[in-house]
Amino acid sequence: MSDAEEKVTSKDTEEVIMEATFRAISKHGYADLRMRDIGEEMEMTRQVIHYHFDGKYDLLSSFLEHIIGQYEGSVDVDDDADPRSELAARIDQCLFGPEFDEFGHWDRMKVFHELYSHAQNDEQHRAIFNSHYEGMRDSIVTVVEAGMEEGTFRTVDAERMGQLITDVIHAARARKISLGHGDAPEEARSAIDEFILDSLYVDDERQLHRT
Amino acid sequence: MSDAEEKVTSKDTEEVIMEATFRAISKHGYADLRMRDIGEEMEMTRQVIHYHFDGKYDLLSSFLEHIIGQYEGSVDVDDDADPRSELAARIDQCLFGPEFDEFGHWDRMKVFHELYSHAQNDEQHRAIFNSHYEGMRDSIVTVVEAGMEEGTFRTVDAERMGQLITDVIHAARARKISLGHGDAPEEARSAIDEFILDSLYVDDERQLHRT
Structure with missing residues (x-):
């Protein structure tokens, strides 16, 4: 593991992956998205994605819950x-x-x-x-x-x-x-x-x- | 060319490809669609797709115009x-x-x-x-x-x-x-x-x- 990875907790890492997914989907769209595109938006090695998520589908389901979750309860x-x-x-x-x-x-x-x-x-x-x-x-x-x-x-x-x-x-x-x-x-x-x-x-x- | 292909005109062939595309998208969705999936929905060889369309994007644009065209002017x-x-x-x-x-x-x-x-x-x-x-x-x-x-x-x-x-x-x-x-x-x-x-x-x- 690199120093950068050791400094962050598991929670932080998932947040970093979610943000990288955001950037990757904004650039490439959902249809053409590859795990590699998400990896390229992160400073950490792409291996952490595979450590936290069981493939692209699992990652995207978590991502969907992540963005919707930020809306719910946010109505002021x-x-x-x-x-x-x-x-x-x-x-x-x-x-x-x-x-x-x-x-x-x-x-x-x-x-x-x-x-x-x-x-x-x-x-x-x-x-x-x-x-x-x-x-x-x-x-x-x-x-x-x-x-x-x-x-x-x-x-x-x-x-x-x-x-x-x-x-x-x-x-x-x-x-x-x-x-x-x-x-x-x-x-x-x-x-x-x-x-x-x-x-x-x-x-x-x-x-x-x-x- | 097979006998089946010789019997149809270019117009008919495009219609056959459009119908095959319909079936393929219905089965696989747009995101995961491959030219191969469309080929599998046709009785003709997949080569005719490449003859009529300049790749997947060109085919899908024609397909979109095809389905929308059938709506326009159809309001009774x-x-x-x-x-x-x-x-x-x-x-x-x-x-x-x-x-x-x-x-x-x-x-x-x-x-x-x-x-x-x-x-x-x-x-x-x-x-x-x-x-x-x-x-x-x-x-x-x-x-x-x-x-x-x-x-x-x-x-x-x-x-x-x-x-x-x-x-x-x-x-x-x-x-x-x-x-x-x-x-x-x-x-x-x-x-x-x-x-x-x-x-x-x-x-x-x-x-x-x-x-």
Whole structure:
């Protein structure tokens, strides 16, 4: 082992491998990724990857859990926010991302969406994505239900509303990444406000001007 | 050349290769696809692929244009349909697909969405997808504008409405494929009706019960 390796703990090493994987996928994409590409992004010898992970698939599954894990619990909402503000904050955070020290939201989303599409052929990744999707949708459903209970939101199928908003967020992120539409998240935000939340808010002024 | 090859024209051969590519991608996914896999799905010798296409990338670009081309112009709407019926027909067709003799809508969508996510690393594929996305969105924008002109739709930002509906359709298809949510298209259809089109129709009864 080199000196560099001896200085780091096992936990640190996995973190280094995750970061190298990030860089490698950003450069080469998921489809063409080789273990060697990940090795080239590390200062340590490539052997440590094989020591920590049982092959490329095992490494990529851990990597997916790693990037999703950093999102969960990261939504920053005041405990005493009213449902309308909380809903807005959650939508913003999902669309525009929380702050990260290293590798921004869109770097993460690029990898996320590439693996997401590949999950059609992969039961294990599909389960990880499903759990993440449900967490995101349920957090929106919960705040919609709170608003209905409080009387500030119209009575709707909260489950369906949560799913619709989650779908729009996913589509806008995918469109920015796959089609290069840089404004897609901002456009989706405006469309959610104008066409979806408009039908949710009881006291929305625009409703008075309808028909 | 074998007898089988001599019997078919160049056009037929490309069609045979496209169908073999479909089967190969359905089996192996895009990421792991090798020319050999496509060859194994054909009765002809694999050499004809190299004769017709300049490598895997050229073949896959042609394949993408092939499957998208079959969608464009395939939307079946009555010329004299009112905007509301036409909008419903277009949304249904995009979500549930037109009829195909071979390889159903969802077989096509699986390939479409896998290549869609990969387009982040591929300018040529991105351009093909962008042109398809714009065609889909614009056809919805056009019918929204027609309804506004006719007075059956409320005055809205038609571009934004077209984009939102197109995004929801894309997200629902991706969710069915990647997450295995079989009902995603039906759920999206209900959500579009209940939460998006509801704010578009001038004479919608539900609006009278608002607030």
